[in-house]
Amino acid sequence: MAILSKIRERSWLLILIVGLALFSFVLDPSTLSDFFNSTKMNEVGEVNGETITRQEFAEALDNYKRQTGNRVSEMQAAKTVWNNLLRQKVYESQLAEAGITVGEADILKALYETEFIKNDPRFSTTGVFDKEKFKEFLATIKVENGEEWANWRQYMASVKSNLQKTTYDNLVAAGLGASLKEGENEYLTENTKINANLVFLSYTSVPDSSITVTRGEIKKYIENHPSEFEVEASRDIRYVKFNIKATPEDEAEIKAGVAKLIEDSTNKQGQIVPGLKSTTDYKLFFEETNSDLPLNDKVQFKGQVPQIIAEDLFNGKAGDVFGPYKDQGFFKLSKITEVLNVPDSVKSSHILIPFVGGMRADASVTRTEEQAKKTADSIYNLVKNNSAKFKQVADEVNTDGTKGKGGEIGWTTYNVGFSPNFDEDFAKFIFNNKKGDVQVVKTKFGYHIIKIDDQKKEQKALKLATFGRKIEASEITENAIFQDAETFALEISKGTSIDEAAKQKELTALPAVGLKALDENVPGLGNQREIITWAFGKDVTEGDYKRFDVEGGYVVATLTTITEKGLEPVDKAINKVRPILLNEKKAEILKGKFSTGSTLEEIASSNKQTLRSITDVNLSSPTITGIGFEPKVVGAMLNAKENELVKEVVGDRGVYAFVVTGKELPTALPNYDTYRKRIANQRKNQTFNMYEAIKKASDIEDGVSSFYGIDQ
Numbered sequence: 001m002a003i004l005s006k007i008r009e010r011s012w013l014l015i016l017i018v019g020l021a022l023f024s025f026v027l028d029p030s031t032l033s034d035f036f037n038s039t040k041m042n043e044v045g046e047v048n049g050e051t052i053t054r055q056e057f058a059e060a061l062d063n064y065k066r067q068t069g070n071r072v073s074e075m076q077a078a079k080t081v082w083n084n085l086l087r088q089k090v091y092e093s094q095l096a097e098a099g100i101t102v103g104e105a106d107i108l109k110a111l112y113e114t115e116f117i118k119n120d121p122r123f124s125t126t127g128v129f130d131k132e133k134f135k136e137f138l139a140t141i142k143v144e145n146g147e148e149w150a151n152w153r154q155y156m157a158s159v160k161s162n163l164q165k166t167t168y169d170n171l172v173a174a175g176l177g178a179s180l181k182e183g184e185n186e187y188l189t190e191n192t193k194i195n196a197n198l199v200f201l202s203y204t205s206v207p208d209s210s211i212t213v214t215r216g217e218i219k220k221y222i223e224n225h226p227s228e229f230e231v232e233a234s235r236d237i238r239y240v241k242f243n244i245k246a247t248p249e250d251e252a253e254i255k256a257g258v259a260k261l262i263e264d265s266t267n268k269q270g271q272i273v274p275g276l277k278s279t280t281d282y283k284l285f286f287e288e289t290n291s292d293l294p295l296n297d298k299v300q301f302k303g304q305v306p307q308i309i310a311e312d313l314f315n316g317k318a319g320d321v322f323g324p325y326k327d328q329g330f331f332k333l334s335k336i337t338e339v340l341n342v343p344d345s346v347k348s349s350h351i352l353i354p355f356v357g358g359m360r361a362d363a364s365v366t367r368t369e370e371q372a373k374k375t376a377d378s379i380y381n382l383v384k385n386n387s388a389k390f391k392q393v394a395d396e397v398n399t400d401g402t403k404g405k406g407g408e409i410g411w412t413t414y415n416v417g418f419s420p421n422f423d424e425d426f427a428k429f430i431f432n433n434k435k436g437d438v439q440v441v442k443t444k445f446g447y448h449i450i451k452i453d454d455q456k457k458e459q460k461a462l463k464l465a466t467f468g469r470k471i472e473a474s475e476i477t478e479n480a481i482f483q484d485a486e487t488f489a490l491e492i493s494k495g496t497s498i499d500e501a502a503k504q505k506e507l508t509a510l511p512a513v514g515l516k517a518l519d520e521n522v523p524g525l526g527n528q529r530e531i532i533t534w535a536f537g538k539d540v541t542e543g544d545y546k547r548f549d550v551e552g553g554y555v556v557a558t559l560t561t562i563t564e565k566g567l568e569p570v571d572k573a574i575n576k577v578r579p580i581l582l583n584e585k586k587a588e589i590l591k592g593k594f595s596t597g598s599t600l601e602e603i604a605s606s607n608k609q610t611l612r613s614i615t616d617v618n619l620s621s622p623t624i625t626g627i628g629f630e631p632k633v634v635g636a637m638l639n640a641k642e643n644e645l646v647k648e649v650v651g652d653r654g655v656y657a658f659v660v661t662g663k664e665l666p667t668a669l670p671n672y673d674t675y676r677k678r679i680a681n682q683r684k685n686q687t688f689n690m691y692e693a694i695k696k697a698s699d700i701e702d703g704v705s706s707f708y709g710i711d712q
Contacts (some may be wrong), residue, residue: 001016045082046701047089057707060085062564063154075520082704084161087691093163098171102163108135110159110663122666148182155690169687176683183676191666193616194637198658200627201593202613206586213585218570218577229568234514235535236561238498240507241525242485242552250474251331256470258324258331276335277321293328293468298418299342299431299461306466308333311463320699331469337463344414344457346430348408350378351394354446361446376440376447382448384438384610390451408453426450485547485554492545498558513561535559536710590655594647603657604645614662628653638663 011167045052048319065072073082095101111117113132123134141149222229246254261277266295286295302314306327313322316336323333355372358399367375379397383390394407402408423443431622433439467503471479484505491501502509512522517536523527531548534540545558563569571628596606604611614624621633633651640646640660647657705711 024626032442043703044707045086045438045703046092046699047086048698048700049125050089050093052085052089054707057081057085057704060154060440062151066151067154073520073527075518078704078707079518084701086384086695087156088161088164089693091161091168092690093698094168094694095164100171101166102167106163107156107160110163111156111511116158127626140600164247165687165691169690172690173684176680176686178676178679178683180672180676183672183674185671186675186679187672188665189638190620191618192633192638193618193664194660195615195662195664195668196613196617196637196658196660197600198614198624198656199591199600199607199609200611200654200656201607201609202654203583203586203590206589208582212581212586213578213581215570215574216262217581218574221577221581222567222570223575226567229573231517231568231572232538232563233518233565234563235532235559236511236513236563237522237531237535238486238509238511238556239522239525239531239555239557240498240502240509241553241555242488244473244478244481244483245552246471246473247477250469250477251326253474254469254471255324255326255331258333260468261467262321262323262333269341276333276465276467282335282337285465286467289467289468291331292470293466295465297337297463297465299340299414299463301344301414303460305462305464306334309334313464314460324543329471330680332466332468332473333465334466337465340463341458341463342414342431342461344459345411345455346417346452347411347454348430349384349390349408349453350402350409350426351376351390351397351407351449352446353379353448354399358446359444372447373440373442376449381439381451383451387451389440390449407451427692428585484556485556489545489547489556492556492558498545498556514563515705517710518708525555528555531555531557532662533708533710536678536705538711587650587655591648591650594655594657598645601658630656633658 020663042054043051044054044057061077064081064084065077067454068077081520092286101210108131112129113133117123117134120135124130124409125133126424138149138152141152164249168320186269251370262277263276263277265273265275267273272282273288274285276285279300282295284299305313306325308327310643311334313334316322318336318339320332321335324331325334326332351371353367353376354365355367355369357369358365358372359641385394391406394402395404398407412430414431416422417431418424423445425441426448429437429439429441433452435452435455438449441448441450453465487503488505488507492498496504498509510524512524515522515530515532515535520527520529528548528550529576534546534548539545540559540587542559542562545556548555548557561571563572593607594603597603600611601611612626617624617634617637619631619638620632624630624633630651630653633649633656636646637650637658637660640658642660642662645657649656649658
């Protein structure tokens with residue numbers, strides 16, 4: 001009604017828009033069709049010139065959510081579906097360039113070889129899979145059953161997509177072999193041991209304070225290494241959360257209200273209203289008092305009752321009431337309704353007589369419920385006093401996992417017996433009766449002849465009626481917190497920064513950095529899609545703020561940074577790039593110190609360094625003792641000539657000069673096929689990297705965010 005009212009109020013605006021559209025149509029009829037059929041409006045993306053339409057994306061999204069039973073969030077589903085469609089289009093374009101098509105015959109062949117289809121009796125003739133029956137089935141549902149056909153069509157699309165991927169991967173892998181010579185080189189490179197003397201000048205010997213790195217240098221580095229700094233569009237916010245929680249005054253009021261429910265009271269009509277202490281109809285009491293906890297009338301052991309009051313409860317007697325006490329966000333009252341001793345575990349056996357309609361009764365079961373009862377009673381009379389006969393009949397009659405075990409179920413704990421995975425009627429019999437008892441019990445599976453074989457760990461247990469009132473903020477408190485959030489937002493509207501406003505109110509402003517258009521979670525707040533959508537709004541600029549209603553309170557958020565798709569801004573990349581540039585500049589300074597001598601000893605002496613010796617270092621383990629992991633330096637040693645000075649070698653930890661004093665080659669192998677195969681397998685197992693490479697080389701326009709109203 002509110003929407004219709006607004007439309008009526010602005011009807012003149014609607015008339016004006018329609019009038020302008022019709023006027024433009026008179027001037028140029030093509031403009032109207034352009035307005036309603038804009039290609040870009042109907043797209044969510046493009047891969048190598050091929051469009052992914054909104055309809056295609058929406059159908060794939062619906063199918064995916066249906067397949068997953070709607071167990072994934074909207075944004076998770078959107079990301080997965082986009083990636084699936086993207087992969088499909090990329091492989092299609094690659095195969096098309098190679099002149100290869102995955103057609104209907106390929107898909108059918110794959111379906112014929114799928115186990116669940118081959119084993120489906122609908123598609124078999126005299127027990128053998130019949131291709132014609134399967135094709136006839138597909139043709140029939142295509143005409144008669146739109147929903148089932150849609151599911152099969154989606155499944156066949158996924159089969160086609162998998163075939164395309166497999167075909168492409170196999171084609172590429174076929175050309176990724178390795179030679180024996182490559183295998184030999186790999187073996188030698190990994191296992192040649194190096195002995196050397198070296199001089200090491202650490203980057204830490206040059207103070208950071210002596211080096212200047214400018215923003216311009218950082219920007220230039222980013223531009224020269226674009227692949228390392230490509231980023232999606234993102235937003236940074238800072239926010240303050242105002243939590244709605246009960247004050248001490250609220251808690252005191254709730255506790256007092258709960259305490260009043262212990263004793264009887266009189267209502268406005270002068271009638272006596274039973275309190276928890278005197279009532280016997282606990283279900284009615286819980287309904288009339290609007291308990292925030294359901295009535296739990298199950299037997300509870302000491303470890304299962306509220307631990308804050310467990311000792312008092314297990315020292316009490318039937319009829320005692322305890323509380324109010326605070327436990328897990330509630331003020332509670334607990335009344336002992338029954339004290340009993342029950343076994344912790346029971347060992348039992350059974351004979352099952354199923355009937356038509358019983359759970360898990362298969363097509364071979366033809367007995368009615370009445371017939372099953374008569375059979376069970378007859379067997380009971382035969383076996384109730386004869387354990388050997390019980391086992392014999394159980395093995396003849398049972399068809400479940402107890403067949404061959406004399407009907408023995410084994411030990412069942414109390415918790416398992418009264419869990420959703422066990423039959424409650426069965427559990428009630430074995431836990432409420434004694435060792436040796438035999439009885440006919442009806443369950444959802446049929447009629448059982450149950451024998452209690454053994455019981456252990458009998459212990460005290462209670463039945464309780466535990467009333468609970470959730471501890472929540474009062475309306476007065478909620479209003480006060482709302483007013484605090486509004487006042488805070490007002491301060492920001494006056495130009496005060498969110499951090500300064502938070503400081504004045506003794507609050508904490510928290511950051512959420514790098515939020516993406518399809519994200520759902522805001523760090524510290526959880527799923528807050530509304531905040532992310534706002535941050536990506538067309539008209540929202542840096543410095544804008546908004547108050548949001550969130551679960552358990554309010555959030556005031558400010559948009560601090562807008563990062564567009566492209567290269568990472570200097571401010572965000574500075575912490576990553578500055579250490580790199582610092583080391584590059586330090587390396588240039590340190591290189592100059594190696595010009596002070598023509599021998600390793602002279603270089604060490606002039607730089608007041610100790611000449612270091614290393615032995616048996618190789619590329620399999622390129623760690624230099626006392627320095628650390630230096631693969632680039634060890635690689636340079638491997639390729640250097642023996643007894644020749646090499647200097648100004650830049651490593652990860654500093655700059656080096658060295659002389660290789662010896663290289664010990666590994667023992668020659670009869671052949672290097674093992675290493676050749678290893679190289680070949682490593683290359684062929686790079687399907688993910690291959691896909692990432694061709695995806696990177698593809699022309700991709702990702703507009704999924706526009707599907708959710710975010711234009712970038």
